[in-house]
Amino acid sequence: MPEPILQLSGVHTHIGEYHILQGVDLTVPRGGLSVLLGRNGAGKTTTLRTIMGLWKARAGTVRFDGRDIAALPTPDIAQLGIAYVPESMAVFSDLTVRENLYLAARNGPLDEQRVEWIFGFFPALKKFWHYPAGNLSGGQKQMVAIARAIVEPRKLLLIDEPTKGLAPAIIQSLIAAFRELKQTDTTILLVEQNFSFVRHLGDTVSVMDDGRVVHAGGMRELVEDQDLQQRLLGLALSSHQ
Template sequence: MSDILLSLRDIHTDIGQYHILHGVDLEVPRGQVTMLLGRNGAGKTTTLRTIMGILPPHRGEITLDGAPVTALNSALIARQGVALVPEDMGIFANLTVEENIILASLNGPPDRDRLERIFTAFPALRTFWKGRAGTLSGGQKQMLSVARAMITERRLYLIDEPSKGLAPAIVSTLAKALRELKAAGATILMVEQNFRLAKALGDHAAVMDNGRVIWAGPMATLAADPELQSRLMGLSLEDHA
């Protein structure tokens, strides 16, 4: 079995008339966390949406465990064990927290042990279990979005800027839950602008610019080299630590 779970080769994706991804090459190792970094507009979210089948590429190949998935739609990608936590959270505001979780469970009613782990990670979800998701705070909605992905064990978690716009206490709660998911052996590809969180969670990093991956390597290498950070992203991670 290969150590690479997900592979992208020469991926080109358009949104309308705009050519967003210009030949993305990316490998995501099994059982580790890969951080997808770069300036705003570099193509990070488009890359996640392309992997998930929401934006089909017009060129290139995506493989999951060595099997091509490039032509699959998002529903079929989900059935392959891939979950997306989108930047806009993607919850059903008119449904209860409970109903959101049940809908996200791929195998019928949620596993009780897994549900208890989610309640331990996100106590607010137990408190508001019967409440409508639309009435939750922004941080609680993000917790629910992450919990929806976690309720069933997945082969790959795609997580888009989970800490964006959240208070530090909520970010800390999310970070703890993601560390536990990582410790359980999950494979995660995550876009994150909070570099403290990226350094704390990431095993590997891939830096994007202008629709391409321009650098890939150990997260520790990037975190330890402010000059490299500045050259790749125009800033130092230390400025955001």
């Protein structure tokens, strides 16, 4: 088996007095799309933020591409080829769509061919290219946030709840974008609550509860086992199709 692109071992993260991650073990295979599921408050977002160095692990290792990055500052982690799309989207409201993407292009001017590729998934971005991002709808801001993360090739994308509050048509655009990204050298780790969305995209899945990973395996196994869904998540995916 090839070495995983990302591996967390025994990771503990505290936020103030709260012990959020309590020994997380998580493996993300190289290539494809891995999904992180769990109830609200299970520790999913904290896991992504710990990987990015926004919150520091108090114990354990975070290995990316064979290197422990747990102690690195966030800018250095980003320079290694990891991009993070937070649930809040965090676009620069006063800057245009173009300027938001330009800031994310670390290696110089925007690659116009890649920008056209992004427009294929999110045509609204072409229409609003010179509009302030703060004037866009929530769904359009989500497009900007994801486009910013993929404006240059990345080794790993960390994406937190991309479909939250989005219209079905925009979700279909996201599905198309992620399916094409899966065919590249980009690995995706996705936190999501829309089970209909992830069941069609995920290759592997890990389930968190109370700050730990309590299940890891193939997405097909979880989709086909309603008893397992009920035990891990308290619901059946079939009710979210």
